[in-house]
């Protein structure tokens with residue numbers, strides 16, 4: 636919490652709306668950890684690398700701490716095990732320049748038909764396909 640500047644970025648980003656600012660301390664905290672999707676969006680989005688998380692067991696051992704250091708094109712992860720050993724690794728986070736992808740807020744609102752359809756927002760365009768495959772109905776045709 637010492638690193639947190641209360642910038643609200645994690646509050647804005649969290650898809651589960653569980654990152655809040657403590658009004659007394661002016662610092663962020665997770666109000667409902669059991670509802671966390673563990674999507675790491677708050678971890679990766681925090682400009683202060685202030686979110687200290689438990690990583691997935693497939694890349695970090697039990698009882699460790701994971702923190703990140705974000706650059707424009709990559710994230711460096713620092714894993715500190717409960718035994719004190721430290722491992723660091725880096726992976727690229729994007730292949731396009733920052734701000735080169737239009738915000739969804741700039742998109743036109745969906746038609747009423749689209750809003751009631753089965754497709755998610757921006758499908759199929761964001762999947763880079765012309766159309767999604769149709770799934771045949773499993774319901775058996777009525778017999779006469």
Ligand code: SF4
Pocket residue numbers: 638639640641642643644645646662663680681682683684685686
């Ligand atoms: S945890 Fe990071 S992103 Fe969230 S309010 Fe604090 S400094 Fe901002």
Ligand code: SF4
Pocket residue numbers: 648649650651652653654665670671672673674675676677678
């Ligand atoms: S990791 Fe949890 S708290 Fe962080 S943005 Fe994702 S759902 Fe929200």
